[in-house]
Amino acid sequence: MPALILRTLGLIGGMSAESTSVYYQTLNRLVRARLGGLHSAKLVLWSVDFAPIAALQAQGDWDATGAALAEVARRLEGAGAEAILICANTMHLNAPQVEAAISVPLIHIADATAAALQALGVTRALLLATRFTMEKPFYRERLEAAGLAVQTPDAAERDRLHAIIYDELVVGVINPRSRDAVLAMIAQGRAAGCDGIIFGCTEIGLLLDPADMPLPTVDTAIAHCQAAVDFALG
Structure with a gap:
């Protein structure tokens, strides 16, 4: 039997720390489910301080955020990462800068999301995300x-x-009134002809469960992890 090859994934996390913990747990759970026994994911995690990044987002200084993420990606590759994940949807705005800084693949969250939506038969999706990602x-x-x-x-x-x-x-912070507000947005999207939902911020899955939604739903954090494990296992 050939030796198991499990590639090392490099995670740019901390944006936010809440959803990065979801990535860590999900990647390990998926690898264990696929391989059994005591297997877990091979990961290198760099968790940034989100406050300076968020301040740059608010200022619209995407060149600066791109430079910061590109430097982290280079360091992750130097630490042995064989592919890079940006553990946030919004910061994929800087995907081109990150890709230009590394020689290993960037596993893009939107590509993983598109594939998951297509597998569910979705053709028109309601995108729920930060203002940056939506606009x-x-x-x-x-x-x-x-x-x-x-x-x-x-x-x-x-x-x-x-x-x-x-x-x-x-x-x-999980607020029931906020959950109701997002459910109302989903109801309006469904009435407007959407046949699927994108949890296009990696934190939305902390507020709502895709299994409880009235339409097929992709939690982008989970889809991203699934694509990463597919890569890691070749």
């Missing part, structure tokens, strides 16, 4: 290139959802 083209265009239509809540609801993410979920 800037980097994420929508990646999904549209895969043949998916994307819809977002209206402007006031986008502001509300952004606040829920940054003021509550990122710091581990």
